[in-house]
Amino acid sequence: MNEAIKTEQSALLNFVLAEADDALILGQRLIEWCYSAPYLEEDLAISNVCLDYLGRANNFYEYASELDTRKRSADQLAMLRDSREFSNLLIHELPIGDFAFTMARQFVLDVFYVEYLAVLMDSTDDRIAGIAAKSAKECDYHLRRSREWILRLGDGTEESHTRLQNGLNELWGYIPELFMQSEAEKQLMAQGVCADRAALQPAWDACVNEVLEQATLTRPDVSWKVSGGREGIHTETHGYLLADMQFLQRAYPGQQW
Amino acid sequence: MNQKNILPLYEIFIRSKRGLDHKHVGSLHAENSEQALEYARDVYTRRSEGVSIWVVLASDITASQEEDASSFYDPSDDKPYRHAMHYVLPEPINNM
Numbered sequence: 001m002n003e004a005i006k007t008e009q010s011a012l013l014n015f016v017l018a019e020a021d022d023a024l025i026l027g028q029r030l031i032e033w034c035y036s037a038p039y040l041e042e043d044l045a046i047s048n049v050c051l052d053y054l055g056r057a058n059n060f061y062e063y064a065s066e067l068d069t070r071k072r073s074a075d076q077l078a079m080l081r082d083s084r085e086f087s088n089l090l091i092h093e094l095p096i097g098d099f100a101f102t103m104a105r106q107f108v109l110d111v112f113y114v115e116y117l118a119v120l121m122d123s124t125d126d127r128i129a130g131i132a133a134k135s136a137k138e139c140d141y142h143l144r145r146s147r148e149w150i151l152r153l154g155d156g157t158e159e160s161h162t163r164l165q166n167g168l169n170e171l172w173g174y175i176p177e178l179f180m181q182s183e184a185e186k187q188l189m190a191q192g193v194c195a196d197r198a199a200l201q202p203a204w205d206a207c208v209n210e211v212l213e214q215a216t217l218t219r220p221d222v223s224w225k226v227s228g229g230r231e232g233i234h235t236e237t238h239g240y241l242l243a244d245m246q247f248l249q250r251a252y253p254g255q256q257w
Numbered sequence: 258m259n260q261k262n263i264l265p266l267y268e269i270f271i272r273s274k275r276g277l278d279h280k281h282v283g284s285l286h287a288e289n290s291e292q293a294l295e296y297a298r299d300v301y302t303r304r305s306e307g308v309s310i311w312v313v314l315a316s317d318i319t320a321s322q323e324e325d326a327s328s329f330y331d332p333s334d335d336k337p338y339r340h341a342m343h344y345v346l347p348e349p350i351n352n353m
Contacts, residue, residue, distance in 0.1 A: 039264070041285050045299040145295055152288065 013067040014087070014184035015194055016128070017077065018230060020060030021088035024078055025238075026109070027053030028245050032096050045145065049106070052138040059131040079249035083239050084232040087182075091174040093229075093238045100160065101167035103149040108171070110143035111207045112178050112200065119195035128193065147211055154215025165217055172220040177227040179204075265314060267293040271301055272309040279311050290314070 030050035037043035061074035068077070091109065096102045117139055120132035153160040179197045181189070188194045212219050228234070248255060264286040270279035282301050287293035293312040301307065321329060333339065 039286065041287065041296040041300060044303075045296055048299045048303065141298075148292065148295070 011184040011187040012125070012193065013064055015182070015188055016060050016064045016067060018087040018089075018182060018184065019128075019131075020057050020064055020077070021086050022092050023053045023060065024057035025086070025088040025241065026092040027051075027057055028241055029092065029094075029096055030102075033099075033102065038099055046102075049142050049145070052135070052142070056131065056135045056138075059134070063127050063131070075249070079246045083234050083242055086234065086238070086242070087230045087232060088234075089174075089177045089229040090226055090235055091171060091178065093235060093241060094171060094174065095237050097167060097170070098163055100153055100163035101170065103146055103153065104164055104167035105171055106142065107146040107150045107211070108168075108175060108208060109178075110139060110146045111204055111211075113139045114143050115200045115203050116195055116197070119200070122192075123194065124192040150211055150217070151215045154212070154217040161216065164215075168212075168217065169220045169222065172222045173224040173226050176225045177229060180227060180230075182230040264288055265316070267297075267312045268315050268318060269293075269297045269301055270311040270313070271297075271307040273307055275308060279309065282306075284315060287312075 027050050030046060030053060033043065033046045034050065035043060037046050057078070058074060061077050064077055065072060065074045072080075091105060094105065114136070117132045117136040121129050121136055123129040123132065150164065153164040155161070179201050181197055185194045185197070189196060209219060265288075266284055267287055267290070268284045269282050271282045272279045285293065285296050285300055287296050290312055294310060297310045297312055302310070
């Protein structure tokens with residue numbers, strides 16, 4: 001195999017793994033609400049969203065496994081890599097905080113993913129396009145839900161408004177990373193495999209601004225921003241999340257249902 | 258949970274296939290009817306049970322009462338001529 005093809009393959013693998021990691025890590029965060037959501041109906045609803053993310057992660061890991069020259073399985077990719085090998089964007093790994101924070105994150109991500117997946121479903125890579133098309137339908141529903149929660153909490157009581165505004169303020173500096181192209185994505189752009197993240201910003205801004213205004217919330221104006229997820233530089237909580245998630249496979253290697 | 262934190266109760270009706278009627282499947286609590294519809298989707302159609310959902314505020318339902326049974330239902334017990342049992346149905350009609 002010549003050098004050029006090798007690089008291209010590993011860029012594709014890196015990209016697919018990053019997509020899988022984003023979905024898995026957010027799914028793992030959402031699962032923390034299972035059995036502890038504010039009430040039963042919301043518990044089921046948020047768990048459904050979580051399962052959509054785990055399903056998306058699984059689809060990308062399966063594809064990554066096929067691309068992997070080390071022949072790791074989807075399960076091994078998810079359960080046997082360490083923090084530095086995970087390339088999820090930081091916003092996905094932030095602790096769930098209170099319900100307002102969880103919904104603030106979900107909303108900004110849902111707006112992003114609705115736009116992002118709509119582009120990714122036209123990927124020249126059929127597998128990626130297929131996964132994106134399936135996820136896009138799920139994401140439309142996620143946004144419908146999180147948007148309602150932003151309006152309800154933002155324009156709700158004084159306490160719900162304050163909590164949601166605080167949530168937005170806390171996560172705002174993690175958002176710019178969503179619109180940054182990774183090295184892998186820069187390489188794959190020319191073949192039309194991935195989406196141009198930066199180009200999604202205007203649509204995201206328009207949607208978010210409209211909903212925040214309707215919910216009587218203030219768009220945070222913060223100068224700080226954090227990145228590094230794609231390079232494996234994570235927040236402190238990432239290791240604890242993996243410890244929880246990977247415990248079984250680490251303690252009982254190869255264990256199956 | 259104190260009284261003001263209890264969300265209104267909604268009765269949920271699901272139509273499982275086109276052509277069939279909506280059937281009562283259960284109830285849930287929600288802030289308003291839009292949220293009830295979304296929760297009904299998440300609680301009752303997870304396994305592709307439905308193609309259409311109705312949500313009805315439980316307090317909007319007027320129900321017959323147990324103590325009215327004798328005046329409501331008993332009088333029709335001895336009126337067999339109201340049933341269509343004496344008509345012979347054509348073969349193709351099997352759901353009547």
